[in-house]
Amino acid sequence: MKLQVGDVLSARSYPVVTPEQLKLYADASGDQNPIHQNEAIAKSMGLPGIIAHGMLVAGYLADRAVEAAGGKPLKRIQLRFKAMTLPGDTITITGSVRKIENDEAHLVLEAKNQRSELVSMAQITVPAN
Amino acid sequence: MEFKSKIGTKSGPFRVAITQERVNAFQKAIFATQTHLIPPTFVTICFEGITGVLDQIGLKLNQVLHAEQEYIYYSEYQAGQTLVYESKLVHVLEKRGKSPMFFLVLQTDIQVEDEHGSLRPVSTANCTLVYKGGGE
Numbered sequence: 001m002k003l004q005v006g007d008v009l010s011a012r013s014y015p016v017v018t019p020e021q022l023k024l025y026a027d028a029s030g031d032q033n034p035i036h037q038n039e040a041i042a043k044s045m046g047l048p049g050i051i052a053h054g055m056l057v058a059g060y061l062a063d064r065a066v067e068a069a070g071g072k073p074l075k076r077i078q079l080r081f082k083a084m085t086l087p088g089d090t091i092t093i094t095g096s097v098r099k100i101e102n103d104e105a106h107l108v109l110e111a112k113n114q115r116s117e118l119v120s121m122a123q124i125t126v127p128a129n
Numbered sequence: 130m131e132f133k134s135k136i137g138t139k140s141g142p143f144r145v146a147i148t149q150e151r152v153n154a155f156q157k158a159i160f161a162t163q164t165h166l167i168p169p170t171f172v173t174i175c176f177e178g179i180t181g182v183l184d185q186i187g188l189k190l191n192q193v194l195h196a197e198q199e200y201i202y203y204s205e206y207q208a209g210q211t212l213v214y215e216s217k218l219v220h221v222l223e224k225r226g227k228s229p230m231f232f233l234v235l236q237t238d239i240q241v242e243d244e245h246g247s248l249r250p251v252s253t254a255n256c257t258l259v260y261k262g263g264g265e
Binding site for chain 2: 014015021024025027028029030031033034035045054055056058059060062063065066067071073074075076077078079080081
């Protein structure tokens with residue numbers, strides 16, 4: 001399917017974030033920073049409790065972009081982390097096609113939580129065709 | 130703290146084997162739907178160079194915040210292959226004020242080694258970390 005400027009990606013909501021998921025992500029990614037798994041250490045660092053890895057939600061954004069590109073690999077992804085995600089949060093991904101240039105589509109995707117707070121945003125370049 | 134003089138600090142090369150089990154676990158953790166590909170953010174496993182550079186410039190991972198991340202992709206790779214990577218401090222921006230903030234950009238060059246031992250570029254990762262150096 002050919003992407004066109006103005007195309008809006010259908011929103012995708014993810015299951016609620018759980019400590020078990022963060023443990024699975026920590027083991028798979030190798031990021032064992034205790035702020036993602038140990039409540040006491042997270043609180044001692046001034047956090048409200050354990051928080052999700054920013055790159056976990058980035059994984060959602062990248063997966064949605066691959067799907068939008070018809071399953072083709074991404075060319076580039078640029079992520080900005082805006083707010084923390086905690087266990088109990090539900091993330092929804094939205095996005096649109098902003099520009100097509102040289103057979104590349106430039107997408108902007110956003111991840112928001114159940115309070116509609118922007119958690120992270122991504123500019124992603126994918127093959128346009 | 131002074132970081133400008135630390136630009137160029139390198140850590141690596143490191144090697145990490147890509148196993149199908151690890152790819153599967155990563156896909157499961159992010160609820161991947163595009164399971165015909167290794168997830169684009171899987172290269173985040175090339176992590177040791179970041180902690181290596183931070184260690185050399187006197188910082189710990191829990192002292193910095195992850196503000197931005199960029200990946201530029203050059204080629205695909207597969208389970209059974211090995212990623213070889215090296216990280217380097219490439220840019221420092223200091224915002225002076227009552228509580229100074231430092232933006233540190235660490236670049237990681239990631240290559241894949243195939244079964245014949247030849248290397249091919251996979252991705253360039255640019256990681257922007259924020260260090261709040263208040264009180265120093």
